[in-house]
Amino acid sequence: MTFRLRSLLSTSLLAATLLSACGSSDAPGAPAAPPPEAIAKANEIFVQRCTPCHGASGHGDGTASGTLDPKPRNFSDPTWQKSVTDDYIVKIIKVGGAGVGKSAAMPSNPDIRNADVLAALKNKVRGFAGK
Numbered sequence: 001m002t003f004r005l006r007s008l009l010s011t012s013l014l015a016a017t018l019l020s021a022c023g024s025s026d027a028p029g030a031p032a033a034p035p036p037e038a039i040a041k042a043n044e045i046f047v048q049r050c051t052p053c054h055g056a057s058g059h060g061d062g063t064a065s066g067t068l069d070p071k072p073r074n075f076s077d078p079t080w081q082k083s084v085t086d087d088y089i090v091k092i093i094k095v096g097g098a099g100v101g102k103s104a105a106m107p108s109n110p111d112i113r114n115a116d117v118l119a120a121l122k123n124k125v126r127g128f129a130g131k
């Protein structure tokens with residue numbers, strides 16, 4: 001192996017290590033982290049639309065959650081986190097509870113079409129794990 005090739009290899013190895021250290025991709029082939037604007041937008045949407053029911057820390061204890069039956073679940077529950085796929089989380093955000101056979105109290109959000117914003121919202125839900 002030539003020196004040039006070896007240094008190229010170690011550079012990409014370093015880049016991969018740095019990337020995974022940032023937590024943007026822990027599985028090989030995982031999609032890149034959404035851009036910062038999408039994350040900011042998702043945080044804004046979460047505060048405005050989701051916290052009333054799901055609570056600021058995703059515990060399902062938002063101010064509007066009292067009368068809901070079933071109540072929004074606790075997103076910090078690791079067992080629940082393991083039981084759902086990323087695609088499912090994105091889907092219920094888009095189509096609402098009724099669209100996936102869950103409570104119709106979980107509203108659909110047909111206006112959120114940007115895939116990066118949807119991914120960032122999904123990451124937000126994932127981020128409550130264990131918190």
Ligand code: HEC
Pocket residue numbers: 045046049050051052053054064068070071072073084089092093097101102103104105106107109121125
């Ligand atoms: C009006 C109250 C309300 C709002 C607003 C709301 N949700 Fe929900 N959500 C619920 C309820 C209730 C459920 C539980 C449905 C069930 O278990 O049948 C739910 C379920 C979910 C689930 C799936 C949980 C499971 O058990 O499968 C996710 C993920 C979710 N909501 C995310 C969000 C996000 C993200 C937002 C904001 C864009 C949002 N929700 C806005 C009430 C709400």
